[in-house]
Amino acid sequence: MIDWADTVWRLFTVFAVLIGALLVAAGLIWVERRLLALFQNRYGPNVVGPFGTLQVVADMVKIFTKEDWVPPFADKSVFVLAPTIIMAAVLLSFAVIPFAPGFQVVNLNVGLLFFLAMSSMGVYSVVLGGWSSNSKYSLLGGVRAAAQMLSYEVFMGLSLMGVVLLAGSFDLATIVDAQARGIWYVVPQIVGFVVFLIAGSAETRRLPFDLPEAESELVAGFHAEYSGMKFGMFYVGEYLGITLLSAMIATLFFGGWSGPLLPPFLWFVVKAAFFVGLFILLRGSLPRPRYDQLMAWGWKFLLPLSLLNLLVTGAVILAMA
Amino acid sequence: MAVVFYLSAAVAIVATLLVITEQHAVHALLYLIVSLLAVALVFLALGATFVAALEVIIYAGAIMVLFLFAVMTLTLGPGAMEQESQWLRVNNWLGPVALALILFFELVYVLGAGAGLQTGTTAVEPRLVSLALFGPYILAVELASFLLLAGLVGAYHLGRRDEDEEQETGGL
Numbered sequence: 110m111i112d113w114a115d116t117v118w119r120l121f122t123v124f125a126v127l128i129g130a131l132l133v134a135a136g137l138i139w140v141e142r143r144l145l146a147l148f149q150n151r152y153g154p155n156v157v158g159p160f161g162t163l164q165v166v167a168d169m170v171k172i173f174t175k176e177d178w179v180p181p182f183a184d185k186s187v188f189v190l191a192p193t194i195i196m197a198a199v200l201l202s203f204a205v206i207p208f209a210p211g212f213q214v215v216n217l218n219v220g221l222l223f224f225l226a227m228s229s230m231g232v233y234s235v236v237l238g239g240w241s242s243n244s245k246y247s248l249l250g251g252v253r254a255a256a257q258m259l260s261y262e263v264f265m266g267l268s269l270m271g272v273v274l275l276a277g278s279f280d281l282a283t284i285v286d287a288q289a290r291g292i293w294y295v296v297p298q299i300v301g302f303v304v305f306l307i308a309g310s311a312e313t314r315r316l317p318f319d320l321p322e323a324e325s326e327l328v329a330g331f332h333a334e335y336s337g338m339k340f341g342m343f344y345v346g347e348y349l350g351i352t353l354l355s356a357m358i359a360t361l362f363f364g365g366w367s368g369p370l371l372p373p374f375l376w377f378v379v380k381a382a383f384f385v386g387l388f389i390l391l392r393g394s395l396p397r398p399r400y401d402q403l404m405a406w407g408w409k410f411l412l413p414l415s416l417l418n419l420l421v422t423g424a425v426i427l428a429m430a
Numbered sequence: 431m432a433v434v435f436y437l438s439a440a441v442a443i444v445a446t447l448l449v450i451t452e453q454h455a456v457h458a459l460l461y462l463i464v465s466l467l468a469v470a471l472v473f474l475a476l477g478a479t480f481v482a483a484l485e486v487i488i489y490a491g492a493i494m495v496l497f498l499f500a501v502m503t504l505t506l507g508p509g510a511m512e513q514e515s516q517w518l519r520v521n522n523w524l525g526p527v528a529l530a531l532i533l534f535f536e537l538v539y540v541l542g543a544g545a546g547l548q549t550g551t552t553a554v555e556p557r558l559v560s561l562a563l564f565g566p567y568i569l570a571v572e573l574a575s576f577l578l579l580a581g582l583v584g585a586y587h588l589g590r591r592d593e594d595e596e597q598e599t600g601g602l
Contacts, residue, residue: 184456186457187456187457187460217479218479218553218555218556219479219480219482219483219556222480222483222484222487222556223483225483225487226483226486226487226490226491229486229487229490229491229492229495230486230490230491232491232495233463233495233498236495236498236499236502237456237460237498240456240498240502248502251502252499252502252503255495255498255499255502256499258495259492259495259496259499262491262492266487277557278556279480279556
């Protein structure tokens with residue numbers, strides 16, 4: 110027999126998470142422009158609607174009605190496929206995040222690995238977008254993206270293994286439960302947290318890590334040839350990326366939905382929103398590094414650091430047991 | 431789960447065939463990625479969630495990106511597809527296919543003789559996989575780490591710059 114109440118609840122979570130993530134990502138476009146303006150002593154979009162909030166709607170109307178142009182020299186099928194990959198990969202990752210007790214689309218016992226798998230799928234979007242455009246700026250952007258994201262993925266995975274060791278599980282709900290009963294993992298895993306923060310923002314290709322785009326040298330990098338909603342998907346994909354990253358940081362290092370007084374879901378939103386703000390501040394305040402600096406910093410500093418963190422965490426757990 | 435298994439197995443076979451017949455190198459790589467994702471789903475249907483996740487992260491996510499990176503930087507002109515189509519002539523693939531067919535029938539015979547595995551019986555915990563790897567199969571793990579270390583040392587040697595060469599180009 111089909112349990113109707115359960116089925117309806119599951120369908121509700123699926124659509125709530127899907128629509129919620131897209132709405133938050135769209136809203137972030139306005140939030141980021143306003144916050145950046147605040148940091149830079151200007152107003153930002155403040156004309157359309159109350160406080161300029163309808164700017165997003167205006168932008169949406171514009172981007173949907175723009176001519177959807179595929180360059181004649183591009184590899185058509187791959188060119189169309191590329192922007193959909195990032196949207197699909199990031200939206201699928203939201204499925205494993207526990208927003209509140211029992212409010213999770215799917216409870217996988219390898220939830221954390223699923224997140225890493227989807228973020229490594231996201232690489233293809235940028236790389237293929239750059240390649241299929243068949244233009245030298247796009248190709249350079251794509252090549253940079255492939256090297257950058259492949260490198261930073263390595264420590265992103267390694268930096269999270271300390272958390273896995275402490276919780277004894279890849280299951281995100283179990284990781285949050287373990288933190289709700291004990292201590293937030295940011296305390297014992299401060300190194301892992303910092304490495305994940307850096308590697309994660311490199312994965313989302315935002316300033317200071319936007320070398321695949323690098324508008325001052327590569328026009329617009331991998332999406333130089335994209336227009337209309339195909340460009341819009343890359344754009345929204347980036348905002349979905351920061352939302353996902355902030356949600357993951359809150360879940361893995363800051364106790365997820367756990368906290369006193371306020372309802373669990375609200376705690377989760379507060380924590381995630383704080384990190385979204387932090388990422389916007391980072392964008393507003395840090396310059397872009399040179400490409401060789403980016404690579405050297407990753408492989409020569411972050412990789413040994415995350416390996417050391419893993420070693421020390423393992424040793425401490427063994428000594429305590 | 432049986433439906434998922436057969437569906438993703440079929441996708442894997444079709445995608446792999448297309449990898450071979452596709453004349454465009456990047457398109458062939460994309461089919462290979464699809465094939466690997468389908469294999470990950472096959473593992474998932476058999477209850478091996480941990481292996482499925484690793485299949486996506488390591489094969490589809492890391493190794494194939496490197497492949498794509500290498501193929502992308504080769505400038506494949508219009509001549510490349512012509513060359514590829516000439517390589518795929520009947521007398522080139524007939525021999526390997528005949529031999530592979532013999533192996534295929536042997537495989538079907540062996541699988542038919544033994545009892546098959548049920549799909550989706552229980553999801554295997556990552557913990558159990560680790561216990562098996564570092565328990566009964568520790569020798570295989572160590573051998574694999576030998577091989578990887580040798581590969582790492584070799585890659586380091588090939589990628590190393592000579593001291594005087596570095597001075598000529600003025601270093602980094």
